[in-house]
Amino acid sequence: MATYTLLINGRNYTADLASDTPLLWVLRDHLGLVGAKYGCGIAACGACTVHIDGEATRSCVLPVSAIGNSGITTIEGLSEKGDHPLQLAWDEIDVPQCGYCQAGQIMTAAALLKNNSKPNDEEIEQAMSGNLCRCGAYHRIRDAVKLAAEKG
Numbered sequence: 001m002a003t004y005t006l007l008i009n010g011r012n013y014t015a016d017l018a019s020d021t022p023l024l025w026v027l028r029d030h031l032g033l034v035g036a037k038y039g040c041g042i043a044a045c046g047a048c049t050v051h052i053d054g055e056a057t058r059s060c061v062l063p064v065s066a067i068g069n070s071g072i073t074t075i076e077g078l079s080e081k082g083d084h085p086l087q088l089a090w091d092e093i094d095v096p097q098c099g100y101c102q103a104g105q106i107m108t109a110a111a112l113l114k115n116n117s118k119p120n121d122e123e124i125e126q127a128m129s130g131n132l133c134r135c136g137a138y139h140r141i142r143d144a145v146k147l148a149a150e151k152g
């Protein structure tokens with residue numbers, strides 16, 4: 001066990017953790033930030049996606065000891081009032097079905113739009129292809145990313 005201080009959504013959080021504790025467990029079980037979801041635990045579904053220094057990252061396979069001073073952003077910190085262009089587009093298009101995958105989808109899309117504010121269909125497809133949705137909301141997800149890119 002060691003004491004780790006993590007910069008999450010602009011705030012410092014401190015917790016005593018085993019060095020191999022995955023970030024997802026830290027967020028959900030230790031800090032109560034439950035927006036990122038556990039889907040597979042093996043970096044295969046994207047439900048646990050957060051940003052590490054702005055890059056979409058699967059928190060289920062990232063040990064806390066590897067984070068260092070990097071800034072972590074979770075869905076809770078993506079915007080002040082849930083009004084990120086993607087969140088507005090998600091509302092407008094009514095994207096979610098069960099909702100389980102959606103935080104990961106939005107975080108992956110947010111990283112895409114940060115690097116490429118006007119992605120074409122292929123770029124959206126490619127960026128989002130690793131985020132699985134068991135409800136099959138893929139068309140609405142794509143439409144919402146496009147809408148956010150247009151409006152953002």
Ligand code: FES
Nearest residue numbers: 039040045046060
């Ligand atoms: S829970 Fe992390 S990728 Fe599936």
Ligand code: FES
Nearest residue numbers: 098099133134135
């Ligand atoms: S909305 Fe149900 S898994 Fe994507």
